[in-house]
Amino acid sequence: MSRELIFTVDLDRDVNIPITGCSAAGSMDRGQGTEPRFSSAELGLAVLLDVLDAVGVKGTFFVEGRTSETIDCSGLSGHCVGFHGYDHEDLSGQSTGVTYTRDEVESILRRGFDSVSDNISRPTCFRAPYMVRNGHVESFLPELGVFHDSSSYGDLGAEPFDLGNGVMEHPVPKTTDGSGRSMSAYLWPMHEGKRPPSDYVAMASRMEHGQLILATHTWHMVEWRERGMMGPDEVRRNADHVVEVLSGILDLGYQPTMLVG
Numbered sequence: 001m002s003r004e005l006i007f008t009v010d011l012d013r014d015v016n017i018p019i020t021g022c023s024a025a026g027s028m029d030r031g032q033g034t035e036p037r038f039s040s041a042e043l044g045l046a047v048l049l050d051v052l053d054a055v056g057v058k059g060t061f062f063v064e065g066r067t068s069e070t071i072d073c074s075g076l077s078g079h080c081v082g083f084h085g086y087d088h089e090d091l092s093g094q095s096t097g098v099t100y101t102r103d104e105v106e107s108i109l110r111r112g113f114d115s116v117s118d119n120i121s122r123p124t125c126f127r128a129p130y131m132v133r134n135g136h137v138e139s140f141l142p143e144l145g146v147f148h149d150s151s152s153y154g155d156l157g158a159e160p161f162d163l164g165n166g167v168m169e170h171p172v173p174k175t176t177d178g179s180g181r182s183m184s185a186y187l188w189p190m191h192e193g194k195r196p197p198s199d200y201v202a203m204a205s206r207m208e209h210g211q212l213i214l215a216t217h218t219w220h221m222v223e224w225r226e227r228g229m230m231g232p233d234e235v236r237r238n239a240d241h242v243v244e245v246l247s248g249i250l251d252l253g254y255q256p257t258m259l260v261g
């Protein structure tokens with residue numbers, strides 16, 4: 001039985017939030033409004049790349065077009081590069097009230113794809129902002145030569161499946177922990193101090209076969225959603241926790257791999 005670890009990272013504007021009536025996402029208001037910020041995304045990218053180097057894992061980065069134009073992404077060389085919209089659009093319109101025609105969805109995807117292509121490398125996979133796709137998205141991905149998507153949640157150990165047009169969907173696991181509490185493989189609660197690293201290793205130990213897609217954001221390496229910027233000791237502890245998760249899972253015998261190798 002083989003088990004693969006795929007570490008995915010959303011590289012997008014800091015603490016992104018949907019803004020009603022706006023296509024582009026903002027950043028959480030820290031007293032100076034919701035204009036998008038990218039400084040934590042950039043600082044956190046450096047922290048995360050060091051972590052990945054330390055444990056010998058290559059990441060799969062879903063990069064927002066605007067972010068690729070704004071921060072230095074040269075450290076992504078050798079990692080798998082995907083894309084993540086252009087301005088972190090909610091393509092379903094559910095959170096913003098802004099809905100898109102098929103042409104508009106295609107234009108957003110094309111712009112994000114082109115921007116990441118120009119600034120980093122040609123993306124080989126996609127994750128929808130906020131993990132919400134719609135039918136227009138999946139039907140257009142093949143036109144960009146993108147055949148791997150990870151924009152949904154699924155059962156622990158669920159196999160990747162064909163969305164019906166040759167695009168393979170790789171779900172992020174959602175399951176329950178040892179005490180029956182719901183948890184997903186997004187590391188969000190760990191960064192916020194609400195789950196220990198051992199919960200994610202325990203989750204991995206319960207999967208018998210297949211791909212384990214872990215997920216996080218670069219900004220979350222240096223900034224809490226709820227409490228603002230972390231201090232240096234807190235950044236170090238947060239990075240140590242990611243090392244603990246990854247090395248704990250590798251110790252179970254998982255093979256580290258990228259979404260598209």
Ligand SMILES: [Zn+2]
Pocket residue numbers: 010012016084088129130
């Ligand atoms: Zn995102």
